[in-house]
Amino acid sequence: MSDRILTGQIPDALKQSLSRLPVVLSEAMVERLLRCVHYEPxxxxxxxxxxxxxxxxxxxxxxxxxxxxxxxxxxxxxxxxxxxxxxxxxxxxxxxxxxxxxxxxxxxxxxxxxxxxxxxxxxxxxxxxxxxxxxxxxxxxxxxxxxxxxxxxxxxxxxxxxxxxxxxxxxxxxxxxxxxxxxxxxxxxxxxxxxxxxxxxxxxxxxxxxxxxxxxxxxxxxLPVSSSSAVFHHLNPELRTEYVQEIAREGFISVAGAIFDEAALVVQTSARLMYQLQRLRRRFLAIIRAVWHLLF
CATH class of the missing domain: 3.40.50.300 (P-loop containing nucleotide triphosphate hydrolases)
Incomplete structure (x- = not known):
């Protein structure tokens, strides 16, 4: 499965939240997210x-x-x-x-x-x-x-x-x-x-x-937070309780936050830009939380 096909599986709202970043950074972030989503534990x-x-x-x-x-x-x-x-x-x-x-x-x-x-x-x-x-x-x-x-x-x-x-x-x-x-x-x-x-x-x-x-x-x-959501996908449906789901979802959100932070480090930051990045990060993670069930 090619990265191009996988990119199409990222919800539009998530891609839109990254549209204010330089294209090379947003594409790199999407690629890393997809590798987490399709990781094989x-x-x-x-x-x-x-x-x-x-x-x-x-x-x-x-x-x-x-x-x-x-x-x-x-x-x-x-x-x-x-x-x-x-x-x-x-x-x-x-x-x-x-x-x-x-x-x-x-x-x-x-x-x-x-x-x-x-x-x-x-x-x-x-x-x-x-x-x-x-x-x-x-x-x-x-x-x-x-x-x-x-x-x-x-x-x-x-x-x-x-x-x-x-x-x-x-x-x-x-x-x-x-x-x-x-x-x-x-x-x-x-x-x-x-x-x-x-x-x-x-x-x-x-x-x-x-x-x-x-x-x-x-x-x-x-499990490492990078693999908990992928393993959750394979659990017996009767064992996918709300609490287990919450653990897996929050783990993936922390991984997404780390990906965003690493990408933000390469951006030249003024105080104003830092504030914008923090707002963008909060929106990005809010969308990750909302679409997690679509990704897994």
Missing amino acids: VIGIMGKSGAGKSSLCNILFSPPPASVDAVRGCTRHVHRYHVIRGSRTLHIADFPGIAETPEPDRQYRRLYRAWAPNLDLIVWALKADERAWKDDLRCYRELLGTGAAPERFLFVLTQADKMEPCREWDNASHQPSPRQAENLRAKTELAATLFTTVYPVIAVSAVENYHLEQWAEALIKA
């Missing part, structure tokens, strides 16, 4: 095999990535899935199960170094009923040791319905019993402490639709 998924990674992805995104054939990645150890809606694509990199492959730990370090520049976020799935996460913890610490930033990781407690005493799960209301809820609270606090997480750890159940809205909020918050 890449989310990495880590955790042990059987931790419910596929189930979680299938319930979060639309269409479910498991309905798309897996494509082997650049190595034989990572699977890539493509979630396609219209002309937009979300990429998911499914890393091999921890502690279940014969390859030495350095293979994980090589994998992360190879993939890190292309990953917007890594979602790490921890089984709620797992008694020990020593393998997860060891691998995570090794990744941090190679330079991975903690804010690039979002931990999630999966299969909450299997938390003991699992027979007490309330199937009618799709909620844990009081004892299960207490155990889940303690387990999420333990995970947050052990992994020193930047973001809250939320217990979810894909099969029971438990806490999925809260976790969708956590996902959008953890």
Whole structure:
């Protein structure tokens, strides 16, 4: 898809708000905005095999990535899935199960170094009923040791319905019993402490639709603002709550503001021109807020 075709997708009101800028600047801004609008995010998924990674992805995104054939990645150890809606694509990199492959730990370090520049976020799935996460913890610490930033990781407690005493799960209301809820609270606090997480750890159940809205909020918050709106587009419609939408929209507005500010720096500014630029910036961002739903 050419930039010329993409430019036609920018609402006229938005282009008009930039018409007072030099043409070369307004065109550069439109091009950068379009690259953000059509950005294709890449989310990495880590955790042990059987931790419910596929189930979680299938319930979060639309269409479910498991309905798309897996494509082997650049190595034989990572699977890539493509979630396609219209002309937009979300990429998911499914890393091999921890502690279940014969390859030495350095293979994980090589994998992360190879993939890190292309990953917007890594979602790490921890089984709620797992008694020990020593393998997860060891691998995570090794990744941090190679330079991975903690804010690039979002931990999630999966299969909450299997938390003991699992027979007490309330199937009618799709909620844990009081004892299960207490155990889940303690387990999420333990995970947050052990992994020193930047973001809250939320217990979810894909099969029971438990806490999925809260976790969708956590996902959008953890993503870089440059990719949150693009990921929002791929969420299951039932998870696109007003709050999640607001998070994504405000993130994109902040990106648009940064683009405007960088363009304004190259303009020779007098006090009068600075005032005009500030007015233009406010109008520009107001229009971005109004047309965001048309862009995404």
